[in-house]
Amino acid sequence: LAADIRGGDQPDALDRVAHEIENMRAAYRWTGAEIEHDPARALARIARSMAGLFDFYDIRGWYAEGRAVFAGAAEAVGGAAAGAVAEDAGTHTALLAALRARQGWLTFLTGDVDEAATLLSAARTLAEAADDPHTLAFTLNYLGALRRHAGDLADATDLLTRGLTLAETAGDRYTVSLILNTLGQVASLQGDAATATGFCQRALAIKRQLGDRRGMIYSLTYLGRVAEMDGRVDAARPLYAESLQIAEELDDPRGIALSQHNLANAALTQGQLAGARRLFNRALELYRAMGSRADMSVALSRLAEVALAQRDYEEAIDCVGDALTLAQAAGVQPARNTALLAAGALLAQTGDTATAGAVMATVAAAPHLTARQRLRLEQLQDRVAETPDAPAASPQATVDLVFAALEQLRRAPLAPARSLP
Known part of the structure; x- marks a missing residue:
């Protein structure tokens, strides 16, 4: 079987x-x-x-x-x-x-x-x-995936590297390809494009040889993310599209959601706001059906960015609030950092530079930021350059501060939203 x-x-x-x-x-x-x-x-x-x-x-x-x-x-x-x-x-x-x-x-x-x-x-x-080297290597892959999920990329790399050595020694090519995919994801989050590409290309080659099309979804996904990280969005999109096609063939909801989320990211990067909004919402519905609160939070943070680009402030406020609530419930630091960055962008755009500065200080002090989060933080810092350096409050204190600021925004008159395409 x-x-x-x-x-x-x-x-x-x-x-x-x-x-x-x-x-x-x-x-x-x-x-x-x-x-x-x-x-x-x-x-x-x-x-x-x-x-x-x-x-x-x-x-x-x-x-x-x-x-x-x-x-x-x-x-x-x-x-x-x-x-x-x-x-x-x-x-x-x-x-x-x-x-x-x-x-x-x-x-x-x-x-x-x-x-x-x-x-x-x-x-x-x-x-x-x-x-049992086979089961140990398999287990280390998923322990590494959990550490990646928590944002501890160094610990994830250590676990995965040990698992890879065990799987290679045991001749377990399926588990080797599994771990290579996870290592590629970790390297892409660290911003190491060359290493991520090497891992994912090796994984993809093994997946093709084994006929493991489900595993190819993730190899293609992480190769697309590396291309996008390098600014080659046009090269990333066909990789995401192929991963989506395979996921739909297999009726794999997580693979479908992941591929739609990535295509939405690419659309947002290229300013295709209506397409990005549609794809993020599709991914969000699948995440909701799966009960994946951290993924729901990230999708809502990205929808907040779309709403901000469209000057739909009410939508942005709701998305940021829901994203933070879900990230807190999931207890996942990377999702919380992403939601805080979306909140910072909203607050900066609506004139609350003091709270935006507090958000930036807290995110900057957080360990284990991904390459995408570091880029978002730098963009926000450039945008709010006049804000004086603020000492970093605790993450919970900053979240509470953001919720208070969101409530104030709900009560304050905002500029009317632009007509949505």
């Missing part, structure tokens, strides 16, 4: 799983009961189906169900491992590590970042105890 989904005719493989999903749900429920009577058979069934079922849940966006299924399987295997004789303990531990890693990533995708980190850390410990 996993081999079919990771290469070959992926749309057909995914459709076959969707057709059989009720039988597979029943089989997993039955396995939990069977494990007490025939543990070897039950554990073998889980081991055979685990990777393919995870890929299905991940690609099709069924995160909550997948999280529950893998949690149940992990509990069953954990119980079997506790009562296993010594010669079976290693096998049980390796399987439990693989289940916890997949449960951890699906938990992250449902928005529970802290529990995801706990599960993935437990999977790492189990994989190390079982001396």
